[in-house]
Amino acid sequence: xxxxxxxxxxxxxxxxxxxxxxxxxxxxxxxxxxxxxxxxxxxxxxxxxxxxxxxxxxxxxxxxxxxxxxxxxxxxxxxxxxxxxxxxxxxxxxxxxxxxxxxxxxxxxxxxxxxxxxxxxxxxxxxxxxxxxxxxxxxxxxxxxxxxxxxxxxxxxxxxxxxxxxxxxxxxxxxxxxxxxxxxxxxxxxxxxxxxxxxxxxxxxxxxxxxxxxxxxxxxxxxxxxxxxxxxxxxxxxxxxxxxxxxxxxxxxxxxxxxxxxxxxxxxxxxxxxxxxxxxxxxxxxxxxxxxxxxxxxxxxxxxxxxxxxxxxxxxxxxxxxxxxxxxxxxxxxxxxxxxxxxxxxxxxxxxxxxxxxxxxxxxxxxxxxxxxxxxxxxxxxxxxxxxxxxxxxxxxxxxxxxxxxxxxxxxxxxxxxxxxxxxxxxxxxxxxxxxxxxxxxxxxxxxxxxxxxxxxxxxxxxxxxxxxxxxxxxxxxxxxxxxxxxxxxxxxxxxxxxxxxxxxxxxxxxxxxxxxxxxxxxxxxxxxxxxxxxxxxxxxxxxxxxxxxxxxxx
Numbered sequence: 001x002x003x004x005x006x007x008x009x010x011x012x013x014x015x016x017x018x019x020x021x022x023x024x025x026x027x028x029x030x031x032x033x034x035x036x037x038x039x040x041x042x043x044x045x046x047x048x049x050x051x052x053x054x055x056x057x058x059x060x061x062x063x064x065x066x067x068x069x070x071x072x073x074x075x076x077x078x079x080x081x082x083x084x085x086x087x088x089x090x091x092x093x094x095x096x097x098x099x100x101x102x103x104x105x106x107x108x109x110x111x112x113x114x115x116x117x118x119x120x121x122x123x124x125x126x127x128x129x130x131x132x133x134x135x136x137x138x139x140x141x142x143x144x145x146x147x148x149x150x151x152x153x154x155x156x157x158x159x160x161x162x163x164x165x166x167x168x169x170x171x172x173x174x175x176x177x178x179x180x181x182x183x184x185x186x187x188x189x190x191x192x193x194x195x196x197x198x199x200x201x202x203x204x205x206x207x208x209x210x211x212x213x214x215x216x217x218x219x220x221x222x223x224x225x226x227x228x229x230x231x232x233x234x235x236x237x238x239x240x241x242x243x244x245x246x247x248x249x250x251x252x253x254x255x256x257x258x259x260x261x262x263x264x265x266x267x268x269x270x271x272x273x274x275x276x277x278x279x280x281x282x283x284x285x286x287x288x289x290x291x292x293x294x295x296x297x298x299x300x301x302x303x304x305x306x307x308x309x310x311x312x313x314x315x316x317x318x319x320x321x322x323x324x325x326x327x328x329x330x331x332x333x334x335x336x337x338x339x340x341x342x343x344x345x346x347x348x349x350x351x352x353x354x355x356x357x358x359x360x361x362x363x364x365x366x367x368x369x370x371x372x373x374x375x376x377x378x379x380x381x382x383x384x385x386x387x388x389x390x391x392x393x394x395x396x397x398x399x400x401x402x403x404x405x406x407x408x409x410x411x412x413x414x415x416x417x418x419x420x421x422x423x424x425x426x427x428x429x430x431x432x433x434x435x436x437x438x439x440x441x442x443x444x445x446x447x448x449x450x451x452x453x454x455x456x457x458x459x460x461x462x463x464x465x466x467x468x469x470x471x472x473x474x475x476x477x478x479x480x481x482x483x484x485x486x487x488x489x490x491x492x493x494x495x496x497x498x499x500x501x502x503x504x505x506x507x508x509x510x511x512x513x514x515x516x517x518x519x520x521x522x523x524x525x526x527x528x529x530x531x532x533x534x535x536x537x538x539x540x541x542x543x544x545x546x547x548x549x550x551x552x553x554x555x
Contacts, residue, residue, distance in 0.1 A: 041154040041161055049160035056146050057164040061245040063139040063171045064440055065334055079111045080128050083135070083178075084352040084438070089114040089121070090507030091368075093535065095520055096499055097509070098369040101407050102529040110355055110366035117533040124543040132182060133545045136175040143172035145203040155232065166229045167247045173225035174255055176218065181262070182542045184215055186515040188264045192216030198552065211554035219263050226256040230272075237279035241325050241424065244333040250276055251332045254441050261449050262515060266458030273450035276331075282443035283328040284472035289320040291387035292415035314359065316416035317426050322353060322436035325424045329442035336437050337422030354434045356414040356504055358406045359395070369409040372526040374499055379485050381475050384500050387413040409527055411504060444469060444501050445508075448494065455491040462490045466497060473501075514540040 040048045065083055079085040091097045092115040099115035113119040120126040150164035176197065185194055196218030198210040213221070233249035257272040276282070292314040320327035324335060354360050358367040370388045378385040389412055394403035419427045419435030427435065447469045454462035463483050470481035487493040495516065502508040513520065520535040522528040549555040 053160040053164045057167045060167040087507035090510035094509040096374045100366045116530045122542045124546040130545045139175040143168045169225045169229035209552035237281040239281040266453040266456045269453035270458040285320040287383045289326045292412040314415045314417045316436045324437045331441040333439040336420040358410045359417045451494045
């Protein structure tokens with residue numbers, strides 16, 4: 001991480017907001033520039049503080065989606081060089097996501113090497129590994145730069161500086177948390193004294209390399225950052241289409257609850273989740289918006305076991321996973337038109353939806369599917385079962401183009417045949433099908449975190465908590481789903497619902513497997529074609545990149 005600081009020092013220090021530079025009338029960066037910023041932040045003119053915030057802190061939303069480092073992409077850019085792609089790769093390495101069809105020539109941009117287990121992502125000298133480390137380290141550098149100005153003292157009595165400090169703390173805490181998930185052993189297995197990460201608390205390219213902390217000290221640092229951010233955010237819980245990218249109490253408490261979950265502090269998971277729940281700012285996705293909602297006659301779909309053609313159009317505006325106006329669960333997300341939404345080199349809406357939409361850019365051979373073993377465990381009364389189509393079918397746009405095979409069990413969770421305009425309205429150009437919106441963190445995960453913590457002794461009724469989510473997912477509300485429909489053991493019922501509810505989101509299955517000590521084993525799957533992939537949970541930890549350890553003699 002120290003080397004990254006040196007490499008990125010100049011790029012990180014140059015501010016591009018012309019209004020701030022004009023105000024200061026200096027050429028950044030230099031000592032006078034730094035002193036004048038400090039004077040503004042310690043002064044009383046809130047309008048000038050807001051200018052500084054706009055220059056320094058406004059871009060921070062992108063660090064939950066696209067890392068933005070000046071490092072170039074490459075052949076595997078979409079799947080390797082941004083957070084959406086990394087998380088998609090993790091999903092493809094698990095038990096529950098199947099990669100399309102086993103066809104020659106399928107582009108590895110969509111993740112075939114990760115699915116097959118041939119990607120060299122854990123090796124200390126692999127480019128994929130280095131890209132993952134560098135992305136999060138870059139965000140930490142930016143956070144430290146911001147926090148050097150947005151100090152605890154500057155935040156006192158200044159809304160702008162408080163907002164900036166919350167942003168810096170959340171990005172730094174989140175980025176370190178992601179690095180720990182990738183590069184450290186699960187805390188509950190390894191304990192306090194296991195290897196952690198080097199902790200950098202200040203932006204100083206000239207500082208000496210820092211020795212890695214213990215795992216316990218690393219987690220303490222992460223939790224301190226997130227706790228301070230949650231305290232500063234107070235009761236500022238927001239949810240609405242114009243508040244998707246804000247750094248509010250919902251985001252702060254969500255990340256804090258996840259940190260407590262990953263360290264097994266069950267009681268604090270429950271109390272932190274309850275803060276989000278009691279705000280009453282969030283609700284569950286309506287059944288009619290959970291995935292595709294077919295209407296109209298825009299796309300001709302012919303199912304392989306039927307002779308007739310069934311016309312359908314899947315509008316993203318009716319799908320909560322592609323249009324955030326229909327998603328009351330969003331704690332943090334990216335609207336169409338956001339400058340932070342693109343996550344690949346062609347400026348499309350996002351790698352995640354590109355790779356999981358059967359009607360999108362990588363449709364057909366590359367589309368993602370749910371493993372039949374998991375699909376068969378979803379009750380018929382569960383709306384989430386409808387988010388996957390059990391039959392294979394042929395589809396074509398219009399009447400003149402050739403048909404493409406979509407395999408059985410394909411995910412319709414993110415399905416759309418057209419995209420969105422800025423502002424969230426449907427667009428007619430089918431070539432822009434990937435232009436949709438993206439939910440990063442949502443309310444159902446809060447319920448799952450709380451239920452898991454309760455099932456592990458964190459206090460309260462885990463069954464009642466899980467049943468609240470299941471009632472919202474029941475097709476027949478007069479006959480709501482219960483935890484016992486999934487397992488007689490409440491913890492196992494919670495774990496199964498993690499897999500169903502969060503399928504394909506944030507690589508959750510992979511990281512849950514790692515902390516639950518669950519191995520990857522596809523041998524008895526009916527539709528996995530890379531059955532030989534068998535990864536032990538102990539082997540899911542990445543090695544620290546070689547150029548990092550070579551630079552830092554403390555390793």
